[in-house]
Amino acid sequence: MAAEGWFWRWGWGRRCPGRPGLPGPGPGPTTPLLLFLLLGPVVADITDGNSEHLKREHSLIKPYQGVGSSSMPLWDFQGSTILTSQYVRLTPDERSKEGSIWNHQPCFLKDWEMHVHFKVHGAGKKNLHGDGIALWYTRDRLVPGPVFGSKDNFHGLAIFLDTYPNDETTERVFPYISVMVNNGSLSYDHSKDGRWTELAGCTADFRNRDHDTFLAVRYSRGRLTVMTDLEDKNEWKNCIDITGVRLPTGYYFGASAGTGDLSDNHDIISMKLFQLMVEHTPDEENIDWTKIEPGVNFLKSPKEAEHGYASLCPHRSPGPVSKRRKRSPQASGTLDSGRSVHNELEKRRRAQLKRCLEELKQQMPLGADCARYTTLSLLRWARMHIQVWSYPCTLGPTCQNS
Numbered sequence: 001m002a003a004e005g006w007f008w009r010w011g012w013g014r015r016c017p018g019r020p021g022l023p024g025p026g027p028g029p030t031t032p033l034l035l036f037l038l039l040g041p042v043v044a045d046i047t048d049g050n051s052e053h054l055k056r057e058h059s060l061i062k063p064y065q066g067v068g069s070s071s072m073p074l075w076d077f078q079g080s081t082i083l084t085s086q087y088v089r090l091t092p093d094e095r096s097k098e099g100s101i102w103n104h105q106p107c108f109l110k111d112w113e114m115h116v117h118f119k120v121h122g123a124g125k126k127n128l129h130g131d132g133i134a135l136w137y138t139r140d141r142l143v144p145g146p147v148f149g150s151k152d153n154f155h156g157l158a159i160f161l162d163t164y165p166n167d168e169t170t171e172r173v174f175p176y177i178s179v180m181v182n183n184g185s186l187s188y189d190h191s192k193d194g195r196w197t198e199l200a201g202c203t204a205d206f207r208n209r210d211h212d213t214f215l216a217v218r219y220s221r222g223r224l225t226v227m228t229d230l231e232d233k234n235e236w237k238n239c240i241d242i243t244g245v246r247l248p249t250g251y252y253f254g255a256s257a258g259t260g261d262l263s264d265n266h267d268i269i270s271m272k273l274f275q276l277m278v279e280h281t282p283d284e285e286n287i288d289w290t291k292i293e294p295g296v297n298f299l300k301s302p303k304e305a306e307h308g309y310a311s312l313c314p315h316r317s318p319g320p321v322s323k324r325r326k327r328s329p330q331a332s333g334t335l336d337s338g339r340s341v342h343n344e345l346e347k348r349r350r351a352q353l354k355r356c357l358e359e360l361k362q363q364m365p366l367g368a369d370c371a372r373y374t375t376l377s378l379l380r381w382a383r384m385h386i387q388v389w390s391y392p393c394t395l396g397p398t399c400q401n402s
Contacts, residue, residue, distance in 0.1 A: 055112075057105050058253055058273040064088065067101070077101040078142055079149060087267040090133065090149070090257035093122040098149035100256035101268065102141040108249045110289055111220040111276035116255070118215065120163060120175075120207045122264035129207070130164030130262035131190075132175070133255060135217065141252040147188045149256035155184045156251050156294050159217060159226060160194060163207055164262060167192050173203040177215075179226065179240050181247070183294045196352065199296060200345060202239040206230050207264070219247060220276050222297075244297035249289040 057074060060067070066074035067083055081099035082089045090099040114135070122129050134148035138156035145151035148160060163175045170193060178194055178201035180186070186197045206213045211232035218225040226240035253273065257266035 053274045053277070055107075055109070055273045055275055058103050058107050060088070060101070060103075060268065060271040062086070062270065073104045075101055076104055076142055079144060087119070087269050090255065090266040090268065091259050091263070093124075093259075093263050093265045095259055095261060095263050097263065098144055098256070098258045099266075100142065100144070100149050100254055102136075102254035103252050106250045106252055107137070107273070108289075109273075109275050110249060110280065111278040113216060113218040113220075113274045113276055114253065115270070115272045115274070116215045116217070117269040117271075118161075118206075118213060119209075119267040119269065120161070120213075120264055121267075122208070124262060124264065127164065127174075128262055129264045131258050131260060132160060132162040132164065132264075133257045133266050133268075134161070135159040135215075136254040136256065137219075137247065137251050138254070139251050141254055146190070146258075149258035150254070152187050153184050154182050157181055157219075157224075157245075157247055158188075159215075161204070161206065161215070162193055163264060165193060166190055167195065170195070172201075175204055175207050177202055177204045177226065177228070177239055179224065179242065181245060181294050181296050200240045200242055202226075202228075204228050204230060204239060212269075218276075219245065220278055221280075222246065242296070246292050246295045246297065248292035248294065 060075055063085060064075075064083060067088070068075070068077055077083065077088070077100065079099035080089075080091050080094075080097040081101055082092075088101055090101065091097040116135060118133060120133065124130075132148055134150060136150060136154070136156065136158055138154045138158070140151060140154065143151040147154070147158070158180045160178050160180065161175065162178065165172065165174045165176075172193070176193070178198040180188065180194060180197050181199060182197070188194050189196055206215075206228070209230065209232075212229075214229040216225075216227045216229075216236060218227075222243055222245050224240070224242045224245040225238075227236040228239050229236055231237075253271065255268050255271065259266075
C-alpha cells in the first residue's frame with residue numbers, strides 16, 4: 001500500500017494533461033520506480049495535472065478570474081485579445097492583428113512545468129493562414145512587437161507555434177514548433193522562420209483539429225522538454241529535448257499571437273503551471289537564480305574555436321567526442337544526454353554558416369592581396385566595415401594582421 005500510495009501521490013495514476021481521472025499519457029504501472037532510479041531527483045516525466053503542485057497564481061484557468069481585474073490582477077492582456085467564458089482569443093481570424101496575455105506575477109520556481117491547452121483554427125486553406133502563437137518566459141511583459149505580437153531581442157525563453165512558412169526554400173513541414181533562448185542580443189528572423197536562432201524544433205499538425213490540442217513545457221535542472229498531445233489519444237509525444245539551458249527565476253509567463261496578410265483564430269483555453277519537486281545540491285541552492293543570464297551551454301570543439309565557430313555561436317556546437325575539451329563532471333552529465341540532438345543541430349548550423357560566409361564574401365570589398373583569410377579575419381573586418389560605414393577597395397594589411 002505504501003508503494004501504491006506513492007504512485008498516486010505523485011500523479012502517476014492520473015495521466016491525462018489537465019484532465020484528472022482519465023487514461024492518458026504517462027508510464028504504465030511498473031515504470032515509476034524504474035524512472036525514479038534512472039532520473040534520480042526528478043520524480044516524474046510529464047506531470048498529469050495533480051492539483052497538489054498547481055501554482056494558481058501563475059495559471060490561467062476558466063472562468064478566468066483575475067484576468068484584467070484591478071482587484072485581483074493575475075493576468076493582463078492587450079491588443080486584439082478578447083476574453084470569453086470558454087477561451088482567451090489572442091487574435092481573431094482577421095488581418096494585421098496582435099494580441100497577448102501575460103501573468104502579472106514573476107515566477108521564482110527553479111523547476112516547473114507548463115501545460116497549455118490551445119486552439120489554432122480559421123477559414124484559410126493550406127499555407128493561406130498565419131502566423132501562429134508564441135509562448136513566453138521572459139524578463140519583460142506586455143511589450144508589443146513584431147515577433148508573434150511581442151517584442152524582439154527579448155531576454156528569456158520563447159516557444160513558437162508557427163503555422164506559415166515564410167522561407168520558400170525551407171524543407172520543414174508546417175505547422176512547426178521551435179525553441180529560442182535569448183539574452184537580448186539575438187533577433188528573430190521571420191523571413192527565415194527563425195531558423196538562424198532556433199535551438200531545436202519539430203513538425204506538429206495542430207491547426208484546425210476537431211479535438212483538444214495540448215502542449216507541455218518542462219524546465220528542470222537545465223533540461224528543457226517540449227511535448228505535444230495533438231491526436232486525441234491522451235498521449236504525450238516528444239517534440240524537443242535540450243540540455244544545458246540556463247533560465248533565471250523572476251521572469252514572466254505569457255502568450256501572444258499575430259496575423260499579417262494571412263490570419264487565423266489563436267485561442268488559449270488554459271495555461272497551468274506546476275511546481276516540480278526536485279532536489280538541488282547545496283551549491284545550486286546558494287546561487288542567486290535571479291542573476292542568471294539566459295543561455296545554452298553547448299560544448300565547443302577545438303577545431304570550431306580555431307575557425308571562429310565558437311565566437312559566432314558560443315552557446316552551441318558540439319564536436320566529435322574524441323575532440324571535445326575536458327569538462328566538469330556536472331557539465332558532462334548534463335550534455336551527454338542530448339548529444340545526438342546537438343550533433344544534428346551543429347550539422348545544420350555549419351551548413352547555414354557556410355552559406356552566410358559565402359554571401360558575406362561576395363558583399364565585402366576584398367582585395368587581391370587578401371586571397372586567404374580565416375573566418376575570424378573576415379568577421380572582424382566585416383564588423384569594422386559596418387561600424388565605420390566605409391568602403392575601402394582592399395583589405396591590405398588589415399586582413400593579414402587580424
